[in-house]
Amino acid sequence: MVAARAVIGERTAAWPGRAQASWVQPLALALVALVLRLLHVTFTAKALVADDAVFFEQHARRFLAAWGAIGTPAFGAALREAIDHASLQGIVYPLFQSIVYGLSGGVEHRPLLLVQALLGALTAWLTGLTAERAFGRPAGWVAGLLAALYPPFVLASGLLLAEALLLALQAVAMYFLVRGLHPRALGSRFLAGAVIGTLMLRPAFQYAGAILLLALLVTGARRAGMSLYSPGGRAINGGVARLAGATRLAAPFLAGLLLIALPWLAVNRLVFGSLSWSRTGNAWEQVYWGIYPPNRGWWPPDSPVPPKYGVESLPGARGAGAIIQTRDLDYLEAALDQIRATPLQAMATEVNKLYQAYLHPFNNYAEQPPLVGHVVVPLHRLLALLSLAGLVLSWRRPGPCLVLGSALLAFSLPFLASHIDLRYTLPPAQIGALFAGLAAAEGWTAIRRNAARRAFWGTACALVGLPFFAWLADVPRITGALPALEPWRAHALHTLLMMGAFAGAGWGLGGLLGREATPRGRSGFAASGLAAGALLAGIHGVQAYYSGDWHEWSAGVKAGAGVRQTFVLPSGWSPPPGSRAEVRLYLQGSAEQSYVPLVRVNGDDLARLGPAFTDAGPLRFDAMLMDSARRQGKARADVPQWYVVPLETAALGGGRVTVELVLEPLAGAPSERAWMRVWGDYPIPSGRPPAAAAGPSEGGPGGRRVYEGPAVHSRILGADNAFHKLVATGHPMLWRRAPLASRLVEAARGEGGAWRGGDLSDQPGRQSGEYRIRLLVLDGNGGLVALF
Numbered sequence: 001m002v003a004a005r006a007v008i009g010e011r012t013a014a015w016p017g018r019a020q021a022s023w024v025q026p027l028a029l030a031l032v033a034l035v036l037r038l039l040h041v042t043f044t045a046k047a048l049v050a051d052d053a054v055f056f057e058q059h060a061r062r063f064l065a066a067w068g069a070i071g072t073p074a075f076g077a078a079l080r081e082a083i084d085h086a087s088l089q090g091i092v093y094p095l096f097q098s099i100v101y102g103l104s105g106g107v108e109h110r111p112l113l114l115v116q117a118l119l120g121a122l123t124a125w126l127t128g129l130t131a132e133r134a135f136g137r138p139a140g141w142v143a144g145l146l147a148a149l150y151p152p153f154v155l156a157s158g159l160l161l162a163e164a165l166l167l168a169l170q171a172v173a174m175y176f177l178v179r180g181l182h183p184r185a186l187g188s189r190f191l192a193g194a195v196i197g198t199l200m201l202r203p204a205f206q207y208a209g210a211i212l213l214l215a216l217l218v219t220g221a222r223r224a225g226m227s228l229y230s231p232g233g234r235a236i237n238g239g240v241a242r243l244a245g246a247t248r249l250a251a252p253f254l255a256g257l258l259l260i261a262l263p264w265l266a267v268n269r270l271v272f273g274s275l276s277w278s279r280t281g282n283a284w285e286q287v288y289w290g291i292y293p294p295n296r297g298w299w300p301p302d303s304p305v306p307p308k309y310g311v312e313s314l315p316g317a318r319g320a321g322a323i324i325q326t327r328d329l330d331y332l333e334a335a336l337d338q339i340r341a342t343p344l345q346a347m348a349t350e351v352n353k354l355y356q357a358y359l360h361p362f363n364n365y366a367e368q369p370p371l372v373g374h375v376v377v378p379l380h381r382l383l384a385l386l387s388l389a390g391l392v393l394s395w396r397r398p399g400p401c402l403v404l405g406s407a408l409l410a411f412s413l414p415f416l417a418s419h420i421d422l423r424y425t426l427p428p429a430q431i432g433a434l435f436a437g438l439a440a441a442e443g444w445t446a447i448r449r450n451a452a453r454r455a456f457w458g459t460a461c462a463l464v465g466l467p468f469f470a471w472l473a474d475v476p477r478i479t480g481a482l483p484a485l486e487p488w489r490a491h492a493l494h495t496l497l498m499m500g501a502f503a504g505a506g507w508g509l510g511g512l513l514g515r516e517a518t519p520r521g522r523s524g525f526a527a528s529g530l531a532a533g534a535l536l537a538g539i540h541g542v543q544a545y546y547s548g549d550w551h552e553w554s555a556g557v558k559a560g561a562g563v564r565q566t567f568v569l570p571s572g573w574s575p576p577p578g579s580r581a582e583v584r585l586y587l588q589g590s591a592e593q594s595y596v597p598l599v600r601v602n603g604d605d606l607a608r609l610g611p612a613f614t615d616a617g618p619l620r621f622d623a624m625l626m627d628s629a630r631r632q633g634k635a636r637a638d639v640p641q642w643y644v645v646p647l648e649t650a651a652l653g654g655g656r657v658t659v660e661l662v663l664e665p666l667a668g669a670p671s672e673r674a675w676m677r678v679w680g681d682y683p684i685p686s687g688r689p690p691a692a693a694a695g696p697s698e699g700g701p702g703g704r705r706v707y708e709g710p711a712v713h714s715r716i717l718g719a720d721n722a723f724h725k726l727v728a729t730g731h732p733m734l735w736r737r738a739p740l741a742s743r744l745v746e747a748a749r750g751e752g753g754a755w756r757g758g759d760l761s762d763q764p765g766r767q768s769g770e771y772r773i774r775l776l777v778l779d780g781n782g783g784l785v786a787l788f
Helices: 002-008 024-044 052-068 075-086 092-103 109-135 137-149 151-156 163-179 186-199 208-227 238-270 284-291 314-319 329-341 343-359 373-396 398-417 422-448 452-472 475-481 487-513 519-546 623-631 723-729
Strands: 552-558 562-568 580-589 595-601 604-608 641-647 656-665 675-681 706-710 735-739 744-751 754-756 773-778 784-787
Touching: 024 109, 024 137, 024 151, 052 075, 052 092, 075 092, 092 109, 092 163, 109 137, 109 151, 109 163, 109 398, 109 422, 137 151, 137 373, 137 422, 151 163, 151 373, 151 422, 163 186, 163 398, 163 422, 186 208, 186 238, 208 238, 208 398, 284 329, 284 343, 284 398, 329 343, 343 373, 343 398, 343 422, 343 519, 343 723, 373 398, 373 422, 373 519, 398 422, 422 723, 487 519, 552 562, 552 656, 562 773, 580 595, 580 656, 595 641, 595 675, 604 641, 623 723, 656 675, 656 773, 675 706
Parallel strands: none
Antiparallel strands: 552 675, 562 656, 562 744, 580 641, 580 675, 580 773, 595 604, 595 656, 706 735, 744 754, 773 784
């Protein structure tokens, strides 16, 4: 055993394939996972047939109809139809659904959810076992506990979506992959290949087999190369030995893949006439939407079209009679052209995906699973940070980490290559839990090496001090402490400070973990920590540079208070004949009908938006977004959005237009429950980096005034809204930049009858600039004439 471990080069107390891994502790964690999931599916799961669940349900019913036709001439046609329709989402989950429905006597969701709860417990159990085999018992405890408690995994058990089944299959595959790293575990590698082949039937995972096969070939060649340095090893030709080692490790896995792949390819060729893995195409349009810089990774309903078609959107093109096949190579070519044309913006778009995945855990329907519902965000971010730490330390355990890292890449590709959909973060999170276990194991090892005090204080400084520093050095606090500092300079200072903090924390924590190691080991730890810190710093820097969020702030409006914005129009400007004017306000409020938003223009009441925005006119975005918000338990007032109030063009004749927004409490309603929120932005000119002007937001010869924020006008209704952004962040609007025609804007905040400028928000620090209250002039066809 000692010789074998020397050949493999693993520095681990429980190297892959050992038979001494305990089943008891992971089983206890599986019981915890089962209890949490049973509580959720019994009491809090909504089990909505919505979004993709609608299609899965349709596919499952077709399979169920096919099973009912067994033994009749209609069986072949029914099964062919079921496979054909299910191929886009993948046949695995509809097939699983139909089997459960058939055994339970019909389309009943409760038995399906109970089975998914059992699959969730299996996922937690196998995750703990896999981490223990790969990295030792402490890693198994942490990985299993994270998989048991991680709220999105709990939520998956109550969804009529494929994630619960896919997570269980992936956990099985990872277990057999790690177990199969033992040279004699041929059966485990074969089973791993078969399970990965099954997962590949979901088109998003179709490249997983090739990536993992390559990882096994490299691992086998590496092991064989290390064996050359054992006594007598140099008598063997190095190239031949490496090829033989790679073949021995990868061949059983390939055989398992072919067990699934060959019948699937045969069905596609003989039944459907297409010798391909995915007959529905490779969804290249999602790759293009995911890299399209203006949308920063979010997919809007207007579905941008490659420039070669000469149109702006897919619905517009089809409305004009154009025929565009969305799953063709034109989209891939356009995506590659976009990357070549704007490489840094394309990188920022990819970084934004990672950043959004870190900020927002998957919870499309705003469910609150028992016991863990209130710690969704902390557990999600803890898992992300521990996974990153484990990846950085993976050089300590090269054998399993090479394979598991390749699996992480394979199952992260749908999220990285496509537009942002947080559901795609669940598969990589299961593998991330394994690397989180590695980070915990290395930390436990450092603590046991008589370095408990240093480990405690170092970890406290790195994990507690860094968030405190981030809070202390927030942009509003910097501008509050240094009011003369221009906002964009405060943002740049904050970015530099945070980048330094990330790099320093990573270097310090890495050095801490390696304190008791050899000099070479200490250098490796410090370099690994610095690499992690530099990675975080780079992500933060690129994200901050291309994100407009840094200049965004918000202000609460309570009963009797309000905000005011005065627009100074260019000298001599007048609206063209036949045009119309609108006031648009980006607002959110309490859903309780205890107040009325009142809009005044030039001192005259213009509109009352009804109790809690119930009489605020039609939606300015796709109705499906509001349907999704209602599934989250939200009313219209809960969703930040643009409210539109028509305005007579005569109000623009004086050259100055003053818009006031006041919150009026309803008689007899508790005023403390009445509130609104209005957003604002620091002033920026058209260039980047922005240079704010002192005092009122005013355009000058050095920079034309621009608006940057949630899109204020679109020629296609809903073109700048994103469904996945709404369910992830609560904000449906995509950000856009547009020139402002106003010469000067003056904003003020009112309370108790007094108006004051300067600090426009009730938030900490000093917020200046403009409220997101805009004045639009439109032509007779709805085209934008001027934005003030």
